[in-house]
Amino acid sequence: MMIxxxxxxxxxxxxxxxxxxxxxxxxxxxxxxxxVLSWLQAYPEQTPFVKDLCIEMQKDNTTVLPEISVVMAAFG
Structure with missing residues (x-):
């Protein structure tokens, strides 16, 4: 069984x-x-943390709903 x-x-x-x-x-x-895009523009030092979060959520055992993927793609 795969979780x-x-x-x-x-x-x-x-x-x-x-x-x-x-x-x-x-x-x-x-x-x-x-x-979030506005926040990242004001605080660009947060960008790596948001990108790391997006990468973490796209790992092999994680399913991301399509509408979430669209938003994550906007974060770069």
């Missing part, structure tokens, strides 16, 4: 919040994307 981790919208937002990104669970993914 697969699933990254959904709630998980994604929780991980961004843990990094200190200015997002809330109530925001849509479009709002989250805009907020």
């Amino acid at each position: 697969v981790d699933l990254v959904d919208e709630v998980d994604f937002k929780e991980k961004l919040i843990a990094l200190g990104a200015p997002v809330t669970q109530e925001q849509s993914l479009t709002e989250v994307q805009a907020a």
Whole structure:
């Protein structure tokens, strides 16, 4: 039996919040994307942490919902 981790919208937002990104669970993914991109523009030193998070979530045993993948792609 293969166990697969699933990254959904709630998980994604929780991980961004843990990094200190200015997002809330109530925001849509479009709002989250805009907020994080704005945050990264103001605080570019956070970019490696967001990129590492995205890489971590795309590991072999993790399934990322397509709408989450679109937002992660915007982070570069």
